[in-house]
Amino acid sequence: MEERVYNFSAGPAVMPLPVIEKAQKDLLCLPGAGASIMEISHRSKTFDAIINGAKENIRKLYNLPENYRVFFMQGGALTQFALAPINLAQGKTPDYIVTGTWSKKASGEAKTQGPVNIVWDGKAVDGAFRRKPTADEYKLNPEAPYCYITGNETIEGIEWQSEPDTGDVPIVCDSSSNIFSKPLDINKYGLLYACAQKNAGPAGVTVLILREDLLERSADNLPSLFSYKKVEAGNSMVNTPPTFAIYMLGLVTDWLLNEIGGLDKMQAINQKKAKMLYDVIDASNGYYKGHAEKAYRSMMNVPFRLPSEELDNKFKADAAAVGLASLGGHRSVGGLRASIYNAMPVAGVEKLVTFMEDFQKKNS
């Protein structure tokens, strides 16, 4: 087998090696099932144990109170950009705090369903998305059906370090690129959702954690799979769910619980990796320029630039040649980006920072 690279892709992204190894070992025949996980009925006892195990793992990881429900959907965050207002707005105007490409996109999709109140837009204020707003910069509507935030802006590398104070208005949070990266107080959220393909598994399944009183907001005449209430009530199996992706999500959350030891431990490892990378950027005398303001830097995605686009490209090519892969920035912004999700080993970041130091010496 050829060698695996260190894969800094923003998503689909690196997964824990022991998880892929286990999936590989059992791919032809899941123990006790006589068939591949891809081939067994979602109505089987075997799959019941898998989906309930994945849900239970998520409950444990976030220490969820009884009044939160975990369920799974398809279609990634982009589908939720529409389903959140469809299920939760109830004809009222939600607040959106726009801190980057993804919250901007979410507000745009929500506008297909009705009016949206943009309470702050970083690009309008600063000319570029580089930070979260401070509390005195925006005014929330206490009557809003929800307040929308993007927990971590994958493209700009900006992360909410603590949740905005929304009072009694539930926060709806897209946590696609920082789910399971750190503990959180779920009581501050009405809905937290995430596509799997960054920190939770392969592309094709979306995790939703919803406060149960919000289930009642879904209109009864929605198509089954547009309805949070119907999908949750059907244990995420109103129709055939993406069984393989849910199986992998189960293995990833097993790994987080049993091999990593929970989200406190995961956060400590993530902080260490992020610090290594930001320290090299900060020590480079401006050779490497991070995109986000320091106080709002993401622990998951580190976008940066070199002094010229030529150097960006040379960096990318030279890095790829030594097995540091997928360091290009998002096609919409260019530059470079190192995504250092849960499954990126410390050794991968060590190799990257050493490469960065060497590259600067040779190319200054």
Next chain:
Amino acid sequence: MEERVYNFSAGPAVMPLPVIEKAQKDLLCLPGAGASIMEISHRSKTFDAIINGAKENIRKLYNLPENYRVFFMQGGALTQFALAPINLAQGKTPDYIVTGTWSKKASGEAKTQGPVNIVWDGKAVDGAFRRKPTADEYKLNPEAPYCYITGNETIEGIEWQSEPDTGDVPIVCDSSSNIFSKPLDINKYGLLYACAQKNAGPAGVTVLILREDLLERSADNLPSLFSYKKVEAGNSMVNTPPTFAIYMLGLVTDWLLNEIGGLDKMQAINQKKAKMLYDVIDASNGYYKGHAEKAYRSMMNVPFRLPSEELDNKFKADAAAVGLASLGGHRSVGGLRASIYNAMPVAGVEKLVTFMEDFQKKNS
């Protein structure tokens, strides 16, 4: 590794063994990618080749003319039950021919979007879904935006042997349980779609084949992932697609083209398997009772009953004990059902029919 059973599950269902073996071999590191197929960016050249290869395979299998587009979505057929009227009805009333549980369900979901004209309902006419209507039993609306059919009713085992004549009204067909099972003349269809988990791959991806003039019917203000036009224009990558499921779909369609030799060959094998099974039922002097009328029998799903529910249960248990698995009927109807999709080997059906003959002798 424990032994693989013969898996007669209705879906997720048996997949071709060489396909799973190839996926297993490459799961840790896709050749040339340095990472698992689950870990690579959907914007990479590697994935571009995979998704375009899968599309091209589908074009070849059905010999698609230029004016048909192939694209992929998530959420299975149940999502299409809503998206078909959302994209294609344009405020007009579509015709639905209700021949079983799935077309009934499709019409129900469509009703969330506006009125639906049920032109024939087999259960209302016959008391149970056992056949397709003859042409003189229903009258189609020549002004309908489309006429909906379910190509194969998985639960009742009823299949359209040839398409209804809808004149200029495009047929919208749910082909979830018989896609790729036989050649078809796509020119009779406006839209043919199928979830993958029966004949096309693992659960989590839906194949759509749409006549290109129908793309223009989608309203511009739909959420991105609800819009056929936007998803097709984005090469099924408006957001991260279910990369692993599309990869598997590529491998399954490779197998159909290169190992089976196309859909004529596949149909011949499927006809042989279905004949073996129906012959045993017909030779059993009523011990085994097929559900569907003979002229409408499905080549993919064979529901049947024994003289009593006790015998149904004994059959299921005894069969499972010798490696003939997942023969239970759908939870909504009970009885037994053998799903004999493309990937079910002839040897599996041989073993089943021998078992059926023996079981009848011992339990008459």
